[in-house]
Amino acid sequence: MSFDEENLGPAERELEGALAGLAPASPTFTLQQAQIRALVAHERRRTRAWQAVAAVLAVAAGISFYARVTPRPEAAVVERVVWRDRAPSATPSSVQAVPPAVERSASPPASFAYLELREKVLSRGVESLRAPGAASGPAMPVESALPTGRAKTPHVAPLVEYLFSGGQL
Amino acid sequence: MFRTVPVLSFAILLIAATARTNGADAPAVEEIRLAAHPAAPPVPAMQYHFMPDVIDQVPGNAALLYLTAAKQLASARADAALHPDAVAANGGSDDERMDAWLAMPITDLPRKEVAALLARYAGALNQFRLATLRDRCDFDPPFRTEGFRTLLPFLNDARALARLAALDARYRLTSGDFEGGVADLSLPLVQAHHLNDKAFLVQLLVATALDQLALRQVQEFIEQPNSPNLYWALGDLPAPLLDFRAAMKMEAASAFFSIPQLKEARAGRLTPAQWRDAVRAMGDLRTNLHAYGYPSAGEQLMSALIAVREYPLARKYLADERHFQPSQIDAMQASQVLGLYHVGMFDRRTQEVDRCLTLAFPQGIVALSRVEEAARRAAAEGSSWSLLDVFTPNVKQQYVSLAGADRRVAILRTVEAVRAYAADHDGRPPASLDDLTETPAPPDPMTAKPFDYRVQGDQVTIEGRAIEQAAPFPTAVRIVLTLTR
DSSP states (O other): OOOOGGGOOHHHHHHHHHHHTOOOOOOSSOHHHHHHHHHHHHHHHHHHHHHHHHHHHHHHHHHHHHHHHSOOOOOOOOOOOOOOOOOOOOOGGGOOSSOHHHHHHTSOOOOOHHHHHHHHHHHHOGGGGOOTTSOOOSOOOOTTTSOSSOOOOOOHHHHHHHHHTTSOO | OTTHHHHHHHHHHHHHHHHHHHHHHSOOOEEEEEEEOOOOOOSSTTSSOSSOOTTTOEEEESHHHHHHHHHHHHHHHHHHHTOHHHHHHHTSOHHHHHHHHHHSOGGGOOHHHHHHHHHHTHHHHHHHHHHHTEEEOOOOOOHHHHGGGOOOGGGTTHHHHHHHHHHHHHHHHHTTOHHHHHHHHHHHHHHHHHHTTTOOHHHHHHHHHHHHHHHHHHHHHHHSTTOOOOHHHHHTSOSSSSOHHHHHHHHHHHHHHHSTHHHHHHTTOOOHHHHHHHHHHHHHHHHHHHHSSOOOHHHHHHHHHHHHHHHHHHHHHHHHTSOOOHHHHHHSOHHHHHHHHHHHHHHHHHHHHHHHHTSOHHHHHHHHHHHHHHHHHHHHTTSOOOGGGGGSOOHHHHHHHHHHHHHHHHHHHHHHHHHHHHHHTTTOOOSSGGGOOSSOOOOBTTTTBOOEEEEETTEEEEEEOOOGGGTTSOOOEEEEEEEOO
């Protein structure tokens, strides 16, 4: 199809004339407005990104909160009686030369309850022995009965000092 | 400039605080002021007594009754705590009110409220009374198998029971019931005596606190109008009140109970593998004592480094003091050499302390001070220390504390001797303690000499001086007695 102006038909000439008579309408927004709209559109994209991040964080926070407040189901305790044969008693020939107490102590030591108690009493006085449930009233004047200082308590620092001072404590 | 001002201010405040602290720590004389009337000793002499008469004693073990009393006390305490409104209306819990009532003068006691509280604890007090009448007390703690792992739960409510008895005594004194008052005050004193049997150090410290609590009430007793003379009753108490040497032997033995290999180590009978266990257990004990947890990697490294440092000392000890041949020492594993050394040093130290405690306090404190000084010197020279030394508490401090309770008994007995003299001499006090012939003044247990004594009119001053070797722990005590007509 050719668009040679010389060969236009009457209808086309009429259309040409009509089109030539058209005048451009005035724009509905200025260049400044266009720039502003472009800026807003650009910023909106960035805002959307932050909104997405916030939403993800909110969901994560919600999940973690739910996980904390929801009590975990306790492990079910199943009690049952297990019958087992009595261990064969040691024959005299199986008794070792080492006393049983020595064997026992080779296991990891349990809590040295007395030492903890002694430390507590020596540092805080007998008032610290007040039974659980008893209110903590004014301290009894036990100064005359109890020491005012602490027992000898070695710490790592003195040991370091000892080690690097050629045995001087 | 602006930075300098606050720094300077802080420094000044720090110096001021330090100066104030130092001032507070300075040894001071504990002064007790008493106003009492002359009083002749009772007839028969032992009408009042703090230890149960053999006739009144019941055969059997008091331990279960003490535990029952403690259980009843805890139950009554828990019942009271169930009514918070009543607690608030009363101005505090039962324990808080008891503490307040024990601290106030007897004349200020709110009798009605005290009676109501005592009524709720009557069951516990009754069991307590029954316990003190038993002729023996054995809580049977498994210390020989458990050592430092032993639990002493019977100490928890010991003081609460004693406070209850002391409050009952004060209540009785408000109505002039002196016989009942003495009977109540005997409860903590007998309880302390019972705790003295096969005691650990902590047991003894609790027992001392019980004694001191009762003796403070005796001071109040003496001040009451028409109070009888307790000269012979105070003489009824054991002297010394508690056996410090036995407790210290128990502490030392507990190291061996806790690590049984150490006992075998004394005879050198353990295998190298068991030696390693023993040395490791010693390290665990030390760590458990001070950190209550598993040793950190740093601490373990430190232990290893210390072991390296100790090894030459241990070899020297075995050669010089245990007379091992160098070839024998070379044949030993390092842990065995170290174990023998530490056990030997610990044995030596505990026995040095023990020999001091065989002496009376005035000689014992001098000897103990020398031993402690020698130990410090030896440690400074790097020639004597043991892993197990850390299990030995501050001996001197506890020794002085217990002797202080004995001194308290003696000085109160001297007060009663003066009251007895005054009753026989128109209310006049003796010019000197030598004048006390019928009721002789006891010597000061801390000096083995008579107390210092001064008279000014109707006022006498009886003083036990500060013990130089006991410093920095306060020992001086003074009673200023005003004789009333």
